[in-house]
Amino acid sequence: MSTRIVEVRAKILKQNDLLAHALRERFQTSGVSVVGLVSSPGSGKTAFLEKLLSGLARDFRVAALVGDLATENDAARLKRATPNVRQITTGTICHLDAQMIEKALEGWQLDALDFLFIENVGNLVCPSSYDLGEELRFVMLSATEGEDKPLKYPTIFNSSDVAIITKMDIAEAADFDVTTARRNIESVRPGMQIFEVSAKTGSGMLDVFQLLHDQHAHSRETRPALQIEATQ
Known part of the structure; x- marks a missing residue:
């Protein structure tokens, strides 16, 4: 890779980080909890998100960018x-970036939302380099993918906050060893919070809902201080 290509890439990532920082401040000031979802194709990311949106919509104002x-x-x-x-x-771009998020938000009143979910393009490589201003990032691994995904793609696990193991309803049929998967996640990201879920049966989803409830309550608690700072 030439020096010129390296410099261009570094500049792109720096610009993205600056815009992501501005987005994060905007989200925090608006009091909306923003959660990013990353995974490889076929992990059940959309089914999981549909389950989240349906459950949260009973008590919260929810939205999603896909x-x-x-x-x-x-x-x-x-x-x-x-x-x-x-x-x-x-198109041909294998990830979302902060500029795409900013453009997609045009016309939306963020303070009229409680949760905004960002479902990234199915990919475990490119999204790891691009901050989108999320408050939390979920990295997802399905029972049909194999227990070694964290070892093959450590960067995305290190840039995420929570690991979600999906399709647990077919884990036994897929000969998926959840103990090994957990050990591999722990070896890459010690102390990472891990949830085992099935969007089909609803198993494990209550724990994820509780995490999001707690996270949103924390966001609302910190919102007044952020608003005061913004007016100074």
Whole structure:
């Protein structure tokens, strides 16, 4: 890789980080909890998010941004849970970036939301380098993918806050060793919080809902101080 390419990439990432920082401040001031979801294709990310949106919508104002290379299928599916869904079609780009998020938010009143979820393009490599201003990032691993995913893609686990093991309803049929998967996650990111869930059966989802409830309560507690600082 030439020096010129390295310099251009460094500049792009720096610009992204600056914009992500501004987005994070905007989210915090608005009092909206922003959660990013990253995974490889086929992990059950959209099914999991649909379950989250449906459950949270009973008590909270929820919205989602959905990244995909070409189709709008995922966005159409999530609209069954909430009308506040926008698609980000990336074309050949294998990740979302902060500029895409900023553009997709145009016209939305963030202070009218409690939760905003950002479903990234299915990929465990590119998204690890791009901060989107999230408060939390979930990295997802399904029971059909194998227990060694954390060892193969350590950067995405290190840049995430919570690990979600999905499709646990078929873990036995897939000969998935959850103990080994947990040990591999722990070896890459010691102390990382891990949830085992099934969007199909609902197993483990209550624990994720509780995490989000607690996170949102914390965000609301810190909001007044941020607003005071913003007016000074």
